[in-house]
Amino acid sequence: MDVAVSNQQTRNKIHPHKFALWVACASITMMFMAWTSAYVVRQAAGNWLEFRLPNIFFINTALLLFSSVTLHASYIFFKREKESLYKGLLLVSFLLGITFLVLQYIGWQDLTNIGVELTGNPAGSFVYVFSGFHGLHICGGLAAIFVAIVHAFALKFKVTAKRKLRFELTLTIWHYLDFLWLYIITFIVLQS
Amino acid sequence: MDTVTTFDPDILIEEQGYDDHFHDHHHGDKYQSNFITHYVFSQDHKIIAKQFLITGMFWAIIGAGMSIIFRLQLGFPEESLAWLQPLLGKWIAINEAGIGTLDPQFYYALVTMHGTILVFFVLTAGLSGTFSNLLIPLQIGARDMASPLLNMLSYWFFFLAGVVMFSSLFLSTGPFSGGWTAYPPLSILPQASSGSAAGMTLWTVSLILFVVSVLLGGINYITTVLNLRTKGMTMWRMPLTIWAFFVTAIIGLLSFPVLASAFFLVIFDRELGTSFFLSDIYIGGEALDRVGGSPVLYQHLFWFLGHPEVYIIILPAMGLVSEVLSVHARKPIFGYKAMVYSILAIAFLSFIVWAHHMFMSGVNPFISNIFVIFTLIIAVPSAVKVFNWITTLYGGNIRFTSAMLFAIGFVSMFISGGLTGIFLGNSAIDIQMHDTYFVVAHFHIVMGIAAFFGMFAGIYNWFPKMYGRFMNETLGKIHFWGTFIGAYAIFWPMHYIGMAGVPRRYYSFETFDAFSHFDATNKFITVAAIVVFGLQLLFVVNFFYSIWKGKRMTTRNPWGATTLEWTTPIDTGHGNWPGKIPVVHRWAYDYGKDGREFYPQILPVSEDESETH
Ligand code: HEM
Ligand SMILES: [Cu+2]
Numbered sequence: 064m065d066v067a068v069s070n071q072q073t074r075n076k077i078h079p080h081k082f083a084l085w086v087a088c089a090s091i092t093m094m095f096m097a098w099t100s101a102y103v104v105r106q107a108a109g110n111w112l113e114f115r116l117p118n119i120f121f122i123n124t125a126l127l128l129f130s131s132v133t134l135h136a137s138y139i140f141f142k143r144e145k146e147s148l149y150k151g152l153l154l155v156s157f158l159l160g161i162t163f164l165v166l167q168y169i170g171w172q173d174l175t176n177i178g179v180e181l182t183g184n185p186a187g188s189f190v191y192v193f194s195g196f197h198g199l200h201i202c203g204g205l206a207a208i209f210v211a212i213v214h215a216f217a218l219k220f221k222v223t224a225k226r227k228l229r230f231e232l233t234l235t236i237w238h239y240l241d242f243l244w245l246y247i248i249t250f251i252v253l254q255s
Numbered sequence: 256m257d258t259v260t261t262f263d264p265d266i267l268i269e270e271q272g273y274d275d276h277f278h279d280h281h282h283g284d285k286y287q288s289n290f291i292t293h294y295v296f297s298q299d300h301k302i303i304a305k306q307f308l309i310t311g312m313f314w315a316i317i318g319a320g321m322s323i324i325f326r327l328q329l330g331f332p333e334e335s336l337a338w339l340q341p342l343l344g345k346w347i348a349i350n351e352a353g354i355g356t357l358d359p360q361f362y363y364a365l366v367t368m369h370g371t372i373l374v375f376f377v378l379t380a381g382l383s384g385t386f387s388n389l390l391i392p393l394q395i396g397a398r399d400m401a402s403p404l405l406n407m408l409s410y411w412f413f414f415l416a417g418v419v420m421f422s423s424l425f426l427s428t429g430p431f432s433g434g435w436t437a438y439p440p441l442s443i444l445p446q447a448s449s450g451s452a453a454g455m456t457l458w459t460v461s462l463i464l465f466v467v468s469v470l471l472g473g474i475n476y477i478t479t480v481l482n483l484r485t486k487g488m489t490m491w492r493m494p495l496t497i498w499a500f501f502v503t504a505i506i507g508l509l510s511f512p513v514l515a516s517a518f519f520l521v522i523f524d525r526e527l528g529t530s531f532f533l534s535d536i537y538i539g540g541e542a543l544d545r546v547g548g549s550p551v552l553y554q555h556l557f558w559f560l561g562h563p564e565v566y567i568i569i570l571p572a573m574g575l576v577s578e579v580l581s582v583h584a585r586k587p588i589f590g591y592k593a594m595v596y597s598i599l600a601i602a603f604l605s606f607i608v609w610a611h612h613m614f615m616s617g618v619n620p621f622i623s624n625i626f627v628i629f630t631l632i633i634a635v636p637s638a639v640k641v642f643n644w645i646t647t648l649y650g651g652n653i654r655f656t657s658a659m660l661f662a663i664g665f666v667s668m669f670i671s672g673g674l675t676g677i678f679l680g681n682s683a684i685d686i687q688m689h690d691t692y693f694v695v696a697h698f699h700i701v702m703g704i705a706a707f708f709g710m711f712a713g714i715y716n717w718f719p720k721m722y723g724r725f726m727n728e729t730l731g732k733i734h735f736w737g738t739f740i741g742a743y744a745i746f747w748p749m750h751y752i753g754m755a756g757v758p759r760r761y762y763s764f765e766t767f768d769a770f771s772h773f774d775a776t777n778k779f780i781t782v783a784a785i786v787v788f789g790l791q792l793l794f795v796v797n798f799f800y801s802i803w804k805g806k807r808m809t810t811r812n813p814w815g816a817t818t819l820e821w822t823t824p825i826d827t828g829h830g831n832w833p834g835k836i837p838v839v840h841r842w843a844y845d846y847g848k849d850g851r852e853f854y855p856q857i858l859p860v861s862e863d864e865s866e867t868h
Contacts, residue, residue, distance in 0.1 A: 079401040083478040086508060090470055094512035097559070101520070101531075101552055110547055182528040185547050192523065 084232055088239045091200065095193070095243060099250050102189050106254065112184035116251060117173035120194075123166045124248055130159035131241045134208070138234050142227070146220045153212055156237070160205045167194055186255075193247045197240070204240045207233045264811065264822040265834070267857055272835030273486050277398055296411075298403035299829055303410050304389035305721060308714070310410075310417065311381020312795060318372035321365045323788050328357045330781025332763050346429070359762045363432035364450050366760060368424070370435030371458070375465055376420070378568040378706045380413045383507075386571055386713050387476050387500040389721065393820035394494050396485025396837050398830045401478040405471045412468035416461045423457035431458035434760065436557055439532035439550045443524045446538055456525070459518050466515045469507050476504035485819075487839035491595075492856070492868065494818050494843040495588060498595050499574025502602045503567050509606070510563040517556035524548070551616055558609035565702050566605045569669075570598060572709020573640060576662045578843075579712045580644055582816045583659035584651030585852060587844035590643040591868075597636035604633045614682040615689040623682040630680035637673055641666060652847070656814075657731025658716035664739050665708040671743075672701025675750065690760070693753025696746045704742045711735075714798070719813055723825050724805030730797040734790055741787035748776050817855050818843050842868035 105111075137152035171191065174180075179187035211233050214226070297303060324343075327336065337355030340347040346361035388406070392399050400406045423430040432450030433441035437458070445452040480501045484493075493501075520531045530548040537543070581588040588594060610618055610626040644666045653659065675697040678684050688694060711734075718726050753759075757770050764770040764777075812821035819839070823831050837857045845854035849865055860867055 077482075079478050079482040082482055083401055083405070083474050086474045086477050087470070090474075090508045090512045093509050094516045097513040097516035097556055098520075101516070101556060104552055104555065105531075105549060108549060182530070185529070185531055188523070188529040188531060192520070196519070 078228055080228065081232060081235065084235055088235075091239075092243070095196075095247065098189065098192060098196075099247075102250075102254065105185055105189075110184070112179070112186040113255060114177060114179050114187070115255075116190070116248075117170055117177070119166055119170045119173055120248060123163055123170065124244065126159060126166065127163050127241055127244055130156050130163065131238055133159065134234060134237050138230050141230060142222060144220075144222055150212075150215050153208065153215055157205065157208045157212060160201060160208065160237075164198055164201060164205075167198055170194070190251065193251070197244055197247060200240055200243070204236050207236050262855070262858065264837075264855070264857065268822065268832060268835055268837045271838050271840075271857065271859060272832075273838050274835045275398070277830050277836070278834070296407060298399075298407045300388045300392050300399050300403070300406060301721070301827060303406055304385050306410050307380055307384035307388060307413070308721075310414065311377050311385060312798070314372050314376040314381065314417065315791070316795070318369050318377060319788055319791060321369045321372075323785060324357070325362055325365045325369070326781040326784045328362055328762065330778045332765055360432060360449055361429055362762045363434075363448075363760070364429045364454070367432050367434050367450070368420075368430050371431075371462075372420070373703065374435060374564065374568070375462065376413075376417060378702070378710075379469065379564070380465070382706060382710045382713075383500065383503055383567065383571045384410070384413065384472060385710075386496070386575060386717075387472065387504065389717060390496050390820065391476055391479050391500055392483070393720070393823065393827075393831060394497055394818050394843075395480060395483065395488050396819050396839065397479060397483035398832075398836070400475045401483060402475055406475050409468050409471035409475065412464050412471065416464035416468060419457050419461035419464065423454050423461070426453050426457070428452045428454055430454040436554075436561065437521070438557075439521065439524065439548075439553050440536055442521055443532060444536070444538065444543075445525070459522055459525075463515060463518055466511045466518075469511050473504035473508045473511075476500055477508065480504075485836050485839060488856075491592075492839060492842040494574075495577040495591070495594055495598075496571075496574040498598055499570045499577075502598050503570045506563045506570075506602050506605060507567050510560040510567075513556055514560035514564075517553055517560075520556075521553070551613070551618065554613050554616055555609070558612045559606070561612060562609040563602075563605045565698070566601055568702055568706045569709075570601070572665060572706045572713075573598070575709045575713040575716075576644070576665045577647075578818075579658050579662040579716050580647050580666075581844055581846065582716070582814050583654045583656055583662070584648050585654075585815075585846050586647055586651045587846050587848075588643065589646040590639070591842070591844060593639055594643055597639045600636040601633060604629060604636070608633060611680055611682075611685075614685045620682070627680060627682050631677065634673065634677055634680075637669075641670055641673075656715065657726070657728055657735055658712045660732065660735040660739075661708045661712035661715065664735065665705050665712060667739075668700050668705040668708055668742070672697055672699075672705060676701060687756070688753060690758055691753035692749040692757050692759055695759050696749035696753060699746050699749075700742070704746070708738075711738075711794070716814065717820075718798075718801065718805075719808045720820055720827070722802050722805070723808050724801055725808065725813070726801040726805055727797050730793060734794045734797070737790040738787055741783050741790065744783035745780050745787060748780055752776060812855075815853050817841075817845055817853050819856055822855065822857055844868075 133152045134156040137149050137156060140148040140152065171194070174187065174190065179190070181188055181191045211230060214229070294302065297306070324339065327334070335354040336347055336357050337349050337353060339357075340349065340355055343357075343361070346358045347355045348358060349355045388400075391397070420430075428449040430450060431437070431442070431454040432448055433455070437455070441447050441451055442455055443451075445455070480493075480497060520529075523529045524531050524533060524545075528545070530545040532550050532553045533543065533545040533548040534550075535542075535546065577588055577594060608626055608630045610622065611630045614623050614626075648663070675693065679688055679694065679697055715726055715731055718724070752773050755770070755773070757764065757773060764773070808825050811823070811825055814821075819837055822837055824833060839856045840859045841854060841856055843856055845867060846852070848854065848867075854867075
């Protein structure tokens with residue numbers, strides 16, 4: 064179905080689908096930047112609750128970064144035709160992603176326990192919005208990894224240009240979501 | 256000499272073209288072979304363009320029809336509207352004397368829906384969706400969009416957004432009624448007004464679906480322009496249409512997510528009990544316990560999209576107009592590069608002027624000053640464009656086709672409406688003007704009418720490309736002159752009413768002595784609006800009649816244009832060119848050079864030709 068794509072790939076360094084994905088990431092970034100700007104504006108207006116982010120969020124950040132590493136390793140092993148490592152690490156990344164979501168949820172509970180509730184002061188509400196929408200995007204990323212897993216186990220192992228591209232797209236999504244979370248958590252820490 | 260007059264695009268493309276082996280893959284054979292995949296879930300950009308156009312027309316009729324109903328209320332408040340009861344049901348209350356009156360709540364719902372529908376569904380999706388889809392692949396020499404699948408999804412998200420919005424019209428509490436800008440607290444508190452209940456929920460859902468549609472479309476347009484241009488089609492050789500669509504898509508991609516972010520927070524406030532935008536509110540004398548938010552924060556987020564949005568609407572129209580003016584004046588567009596730079600400048604500036612909508616919202620006057628300056632600077636690139644359009648016309652060998660008339664009409668409207676923008680952009684003058692009919696006049700002329708004119712110019716000009724037939728020119732000219740005069744008749748008087756202080760968004764002025772002498776003016780405006788609405792129905796008739804019965808296109812390039820879309824066969828199939836794809840040798844504006852009428856972009860540059868781009 065890639066009708067348009069076939070014609071000039073050779074003349075372009077970057078594949079159009081990959082380029083399109085970057086553009087999509089830019090627009091998601093805009094959405095989060097809008098929220099963080101709203102945070103700054105609202106914070107400047109006073110009546111702002113000060114609190115420390117529960118530790119679990121920091122642990123979780125490390126976990127998410129680690130999942131990026133495992134996914135990247137899986138990609139490298141895919142290219143080197145190390146089939147079992149490639150498949151194994153793909154699964155590990157997926158599980159790490161799920162764990163991340165679970166821990167984020169526990170993080171929300173920790174927040175509630177220290178009295179920072181969704182419906183309280185906007186300082187807290189914003190944290191729920193950031194992590195909630197990031198979590199939704201993580202679900203999308205997990206779906207992409209899930210498709211990659213299905214391909215890995217259902218198709219006969221073979222390194223083709225098309226499958227490499229697919230993997231690279233998945234990898235880009237996941238690294239991007241990682242970066243997005245880093246932006247969010249750094250922002251919250253620096254602002255408070 | 257002869258190569259120009261007698262050249263055959265097929266032979267030229269076969270000799271000079273670029274072979275991408277497109278048809279070796281036999282896409283053409285099995286691709287979209289049945290009715291459903293060909294006309295409904297089509298992935299062909301030309302069909303998707305038509306889907307956007309016809310859906311946009313549907314919404315234009317609904318949206319404009321609503322304005323006729325509320326104009327009746329404004330122009331003839333004492334007349335009975337009982338005859339509308341079969342259509343509006345309980346929203347028309349009939350008293351013992353048999354006099355029917357429009358429910359005030361529903362008046363607001365109509366105004367809100369009118370704005371939302373026209374701004375988003377008609378002038379964003381219907382305009383940019385239609386022509387970006389139709390022209391981007393055809394004019395840059397691509398087989399289709401970078402991702403035909405996403406392109407199809409873009410249309411269907413728009414369709415879904417429309418279904419949700421349409422169903423909100425039938426709610427017992429009515430559709431959303433707090434204005435197209437959906438300011439809180441009206442948009443957040445369901446108890447604030449009946450439209451703020453389920454109506455607002457559906458409104459938000461619909462617009463979020465719409466944002467998804469715009470983003471999917473925009474991602475495609477940008478990627479396609481940057482990655483799929485044919486050989487020789489450098490950025491500086493692209494027609495201005497493509498530049499306009501391209502920059503529009505970038506603006507959309509950067510600003511629509513911000514709108515979505517605002518809507519998500521509205522949803523949180525509505526459904527989950529947060530207080531991002533709520534504080535110190537009393538309902539029925541009782542204080543609401545939701546505090547800590549800021550309604551002005553919403554306005555910032557909204558207008559950060561809202562202002563770029565007006566350029567998302569107008570830039571595609573500007574692109575279409577530039578192209579039509581040049582083709583029908585048989586002259587190269589004056590100042591091509593200046594046109595591109597001013598598009599870029601407008602795009603950039605459009606992101607830093609949003610607070611001119613908030614001069615009266617209690618923002619710091621010193622901050623307002625900065626926004627005044629940026630706002631007034633936008634007049635510079637706007638003026639450059641106007642100057643270049645007029646200069647393009649000057650001394651041209653003008654063909655007054657319907658398309659050309661609408662393009663010239665666009666320039667007129669853009670000047671008239673742009674000038675009042677300069678009034679409003681001064682925060683001191685805006686104290687008097689804000690939320691009056693002066694603002695209504697300003698944005699309808701500069702955006703509403705102008706963008707419609709750009710769209711009409713585009714439709715009359717590219718109709719043969721879409722349907723292989725021409726629209727009726729006589730009806731087209733009646734359509735133009737009626738609409739041109741009628742639109743001024745509607746909106747010009749509004750400037751005076753507005754300067755006298757008559758506020759917008761009021762159901763009735765009967766209780767205000769100060770405004771009573773505008774009764775006759777309001778009647779006049781309403782009558783003009785009804786006439787103009789009737790003329791648009793004439794256009795719709797012409798459109799559909801011409802699809803099946805219009806004069807057939809017998810040559811490929813009826814307007815003698817240079818651009819690539821006119822080198823495709825009259826019945827353009829999937830993949831656009833039957834054999835190789837054309838290679839481009841020159842810019843899009845080689846008109847009237849060396850005594851020749853025009854040089855198509857696919858024509859190689861010959862030795863004895865004067866300078867080309
Ligand atoms: C010379 C350039 C322009 C300037 C300086 C300008 C200035 C302004 C200002 C200051 C307002 C706010 C008035 C108020 O609410 O009190 C306004 C409203 C508006 N303008 Fe413009 N404008 C310009 C061009 C445009 C263009 C090109 C468009 C659309 C294509 C446009 C569309 C609108 C709309 C839709 C509103 C009203 C929004 C609402 O309140 O519902 N303007 N303009
Ligand atoms: Cu504006």
